[in-house]
Amino acid sequence: MEMTQTKKEQYEALLLEEETVRSPLSEFWRKFKKQKLAFVSFIIILFIFVLAFIGPYITPYDITEPDYENVLSGPSAKHWAGTDAYGRDIFSRIIAGTQISLFVGLTSVFLGAVGGTVLGLAAGYYGGWVDRIIMRICDVLLAFPGILLAIGIIAILGPGLGNVIIAVAIFSIPVFARIVRSSTLEVKSTLYVEATRSIGARPSRIIWKHIFPGTLSSIIVYFTMRIGSAILTAASLSFIGLGAQPPSPEWGAMLSGGRDYLSMAPHVTLFPGLAIFITVLVFNLLGDGLRDALDPKIKE
Amino acid sequence: MKKAYVRFGLLLVLIFSLVACSGGEEGEKEVKKVDKTNKDVTIAVSATLTGMDPHDTNDTLSNSVQKTMIEGLVGFDEEMNVIPVLAESYESNEEATEFTFKLREGIEFHDGTPFNAEAVKVNFERVANPENGLKRQSLYGLIDTIEIISDYEVKFTLSEPFGAMLNTFAHPAGGIQSPKALEEFGKDVARHPVGTGPFKFVDWRPSEYLEVEKNGNYWKEGYPKVDKVTFKPVTENGSRVAMLQTGEADFIYPVPTEQVEALQGKDGIVVDSEPSIVVQYASLNTMKEPFNNPKVREALNLAVNKEAFIKVVLNGEADVLDSIIAPNVQYYEKQTPYGFDVEKAKELLKEAGYESGFKTTVWGGNSSTAVKAMEFLQQQLAQINVELEVLPMESGTLSDRIWSVENPADAEVGIYYGGWSPSTGDADWGIRPLIGGEAAFPPNSYNVSYYSNDKVNAGIAAALETANSDDRAAAYKIVQQEAWNDAPWIFLATTRTLAGKRDYIEGAYLLPDNSLSITEIEIKE
Numbered sequence: 001m002e003m004t005q006t007k008k009e010q011y012e013a014l015l016l017e018e019e020t021v022r023s024p025l026s027e028f029w030r031k032f033k034k035q036k037l038a039f040v041s042f043i044i045i046l047f048i049f050v051l052a053f054i055g056p057y058i059t060p061y062d063i064t065e066p067d068y069e070n071v072l073s074g075p076s077a078k079h080w081a082g083t084d085a086y087g088r089d090i091f092s093r094i095i096a097g098t099q100i101s102l103f104v105g106l107t108s109v110f111l112g113a114v115g116g117t118v119l120g121l122a123a124g125y126y127g128g129w130v131d132r133i134i135m136r137i138c139d140v141l142l143a144f145p146g147i148l149l150a151i152g153i154i155a156i157l158g159p160g161l162g163n164v165i166i167a168v169a170i171f172s173i174p175v176f177a178r179i180v181r182s183s184t185l186e187v188k189s190t191l192y193v194e195a196t197r198s199i200g201a202r203p204s205r206i207i208w209k210h211i212f213p214g215t216l217s218s219i220i221v222y223f224t225m226r227i228g229s230a231i232l233t234a235a236s237l238s239f240i241g242l243g244a245q246p247p248s249p250e251w252g253a254m255l256s257g258g259r260d261y262l263s264m265a266p267h268v269t270l271f272p273g274l275a276i277f278i279t280v281l282v283f284n285l286l287g288d289g290l291r292d293a294l295d296p297k298i299k300e
Numbered sequence: 301m302k303k304a305y306v307r308f309g310l311l312l313v314l315i316f317s318l319v320a321c322s323g324g325e326e327g328e329k330e331v332k333k334v335d336k337t338n339k340d341v342t343i344a345v346s347a348t349l350t351g352m353d354p355h356d357t358n359d360t361l362s363n364s365v366q367k368t369m370i371e372g373l374v375g376f377d378e379e380m381n382v383i384p385v386l387a388e389s390y391e392s393n394e395e396a397t398e399f400t401f402k403l404r405e406g407i408e409f410h411d412g413t414p415f416n417a418e419a420v421k422v423n424f425e426r427v428a429n430p431e432n433g434l435k436r437q438s439l440y441g442l443i444d445t446i447e448i449i450s451d452y453e454v455k456f457t458l459s460e461p462f463g464a465m466l467n468t469f470a471h472p473a474g475g476i477q478s479p480k481a482l483e484e485f486g487k488d489v490a491r492h493p494v495g496t497g498p499f500k501f502v503d504w505r506p507s508e509y510l511e512v513e514k515n516g517n518y519w520k521e522g523y524p525k526v527d528k529v530t531f532k533p534v535t536e537n538g539s540r541v542a543m544l545q546t547g548e549a550d551f552i553y554p555v556p557t558e559q560v561e562a563l564q565g566k567d568g569i570v571v572d573s574e575p576s577i578v579v580q581y582a583s584l585n586t587m588k589e590p591f592n593n594p595k596v597r598e599a600l601n602l603a604v605n606k607e608a609f610i611k612v613v614l615n616g617e618a619d620v621l622d623s624i625i626a627p628n629v630q631y632y633e634k635q636t637p638y639g640f641d642v643e644k645a646k647e648l649l650k651e652a653g654y655e656s657g658f659k660t661t662v663w664g665g666n667s668s669t670a671v672k673a674m675e676f677l678q679q680q681l682a683q684i685n686v687e688l689e690v691l692p693m694e695s696g697t698l699s700d701r702i703w704s705v706e707n708p709a710d711a712e713v714g715i716y717y718g719g720w721s722p723s724t725g726d727a728d729w730g731i732r733p734l735i736g737g738e739a740a741f742p743p744n745s746y747n748v749s750y751y752s753n754d755k756v757n758a759g760i761a762a763a764l765e766t767a768n769s770d771d772r773a774a775a776y777k778i779v780q781q782e783a784w785n786d787a788p789w790i791f792l793a794t795t796r797t798l799a800g801k802r803d804y805i806e807g808a809y810l811l812p813d814n815s816l817s818i819t820e821i822e823i824k825e
Contacts, residue, residue, distance in 0.1 A: 064682075066612075066676075068608040068612055085612060086612060086675070086676070241666050241671070241692055246671065246674075247675060257672070260537075260556065260668050260669075262538070263538070263558075263559065264558060264559070
């Protein structure tokens with residue numbers, strides 16, 4: 001009787017314990033929900049995504065139609081964010097521009113992340129001369145300030161949004177490569193990888209099935225953080241005339257078009273500036289939150 | 301997470317401090333009725349000065365500064381008419397090959413060297429000699445001999461007739477420098493300008509300032525009326541305007557068109573807006589389809605609303621262009637503007653076989669005004685289904701692509717947005733380099749529309765073969781009519797010169813070619 005009692009207790013204790021062992025996803029969700037700021041950012045980002053998809057269909061005004069009778073008028077009930085130098089509705093243009101900025105940010109960082117991950121995995125896993133060559137090239141690329149490198153690439157490829165994506169992707173590669181390499185080194189030395197290797201798994205299988213998932217959390221965090229700076233870089237390039245060309249409602253290009261009127265019609269630059277500011281901020285806040293939620297080293 | 305809060309906090313602090321700063325400025329403005337106690341003037345200009353040797357500089361700004369120290373035989377008045385300066389009087393023969401100047405007596409250069417016929421000869425022999433490799437040689441290359449008739453009389457003989465020569469003498473590049481200084485400093489004279497002007501050179505630190513002081517010995521009685529003038533290059537439009545607002549500068553130019561309204565009449569600031577001789581146009585490559593069709597060129601001219609162009613792009617600080625040259629240029633002849641008629645333009649395109657429009661590209665500089673202008677053209681031409689791609693380029697790239705053409709038929713340029721300021725004030729320099737037939741095709745000159753019309757070419761040549769004003773006027777009348785009707789450009793606007801000054805400044809003004817005159821500058825109580 002006593003014995004069974006103990007067993008039952010033990011079993012119940014086990015059950016209880018099992019309840020606290022959650023799947024990685026729910027564990028992440030539990031931690032993430034606690035990051036209030038990141039959570040709000042996440043909601044805003046969802047909203048921005050929706051806007052990017054439906055934006056062009058819901059703009060109150062035609063975004064290219066000029067109205068020369070109504071140039072540079074300030075915010076009003078008719079034009080919420082005022083009109084620009086050609087009398088175009090700034091609010092409509094910002095909505096329509098969401099798509100461009102988001103697309104440029106996501107695509108370029110995605111390309112950079114893919115390239116950087118492949119290189120980082122290879123460098124970390126194989127080591128030796130592969131590692132040395134890849135990392136030295138990355139060091140050289142990292143030595144340039146990001147925007148300068150992007151300008152250099154644009155100078156070679158020529159201006160245009162497509163080339164901006166390539167430029168931003170290229171300067172994102174070394175950063176991803178470096179991060180992925182260091183996580184790879186860490187995961188590579190774990191017991192389970194050692195075990196897989198000792199039963200004779202092929203390197204490609206070890207890398208993709210066992211190491212890559214281990215590096216994913218740091219990639220996700222960095223991916224999110226990077227989107228903000230990619231959007232900012234793309235906007236900067238458009239600002240100096242290397243990115244989106246008129247009449248595209250790209251936010252950086254809108255800023256650039258309004259800078260001559262800064263003192264007399266600040267709304268022309270204020271609203272696109274705010275759009276860039278908020279978007280970059282929410283992506284960075286989300287990135288911060290994700291890091292806190294995903295990093296096993298950070299205790300609650 | 302904490303980091304995010306910190307970042308956000310920092311941003312807020314930054315924003316508030318910026319707001320606080322701008323608040324501070326406004327506070328200052330209110331007290332800003334400074335009394336001018338000294339007789340020193342600061343002038344903020346838009347670019348760095350390139351040199352002080354008038355024979356070897358080709359930018360209007362440096363020429364303007366040189367003019368405060370170095371004068372020519374003749375010069376321009378406020379309306380760009382030729383007036384005597386160091387010459388008392390002048391005459392030329394009917395064929396425009398001989399020009400004789402009678403010089404003012406008793407004038408000395410700043411270094412004490414006397415001004416006489418010998419000095420004139422030395423200067424023009426210097427600039428006209430191709431071996432010296434001076435930038436302005438081309439203006440005076442036609443001078444064949446210079447003859448000293450007496451101490452104060454000098455005669456120039458040209459190798460061929462050139463009707464626009466008097467205006468060329470009046471160009472700032474015809475400044476007379478002290479022969480002693482030319483000999484002493486050689487090429488270095490660009491940093492040691494010595495002339496006869498109202499001001500003497502003091503010091504020049506490129507990209508910082510150039511300072512000149514009163515020439516107590518100036519030949520014009522009672523001038524100059526200020527002690528010292530400092531020129532400061534300030535490339536950033538906003539900073540230049542701020543300098544005027546705070547009183548750090550007494551005179552600035554140019555005032556950005558966007559700011560005119562905000563500045564005019566406020567806090568003791570006056571903005572002078574006067575018609576210039578600068579023309580703004582979009583040239584059409586007449587050797588290339590579809591611009592080789594006159595109907596297309598007319599349609600493009602009809603499709604652009606010039607008044608709206610001036611309002612939107614130049615903030616109203618311009619006038620509609622109604623000839624190939626501006627009204628202030630000699631021998632200008634008003635033409636009937638094309639007007640704005642989208643329906644007629646569409647019809648013309650239909651007749652020309654472009655009913656559904658066409659696609660083309662406009663090239664231009666990458667200044668914000670140029671980009672705005674091209675974007676405006678894009679919007680206007682969209683009305684007649686012409687899809688215009690805007691391609692702003694950095695100035696080096698732009699001139700490379702336009703002027704490195706070997707064979708005119710291979711020229712890539714379609715539409716080119718540009719401007720032109722004929723600094724001699726004469727019709728010849730406003731017309732010949734831009735539409736003067738094959739001789740002016742790139743890379744030789746600026747005929748980017750590759751326009752060649754026999755009547756125009758003949759008229760240009762005829763006008764150069766005489767110094768008789770009536771004959772020249774008659775020739776340029778035909779030239780202007782022909783060019784206007786052929787429409788090698790989309791005719792847009794003539795801009796205005798914009799100078800901003802504190803209200804106590806008088807006697808300083810911009811000439812229609814955007815050069816500055818401060819001989820008579822004074823500070824009113």
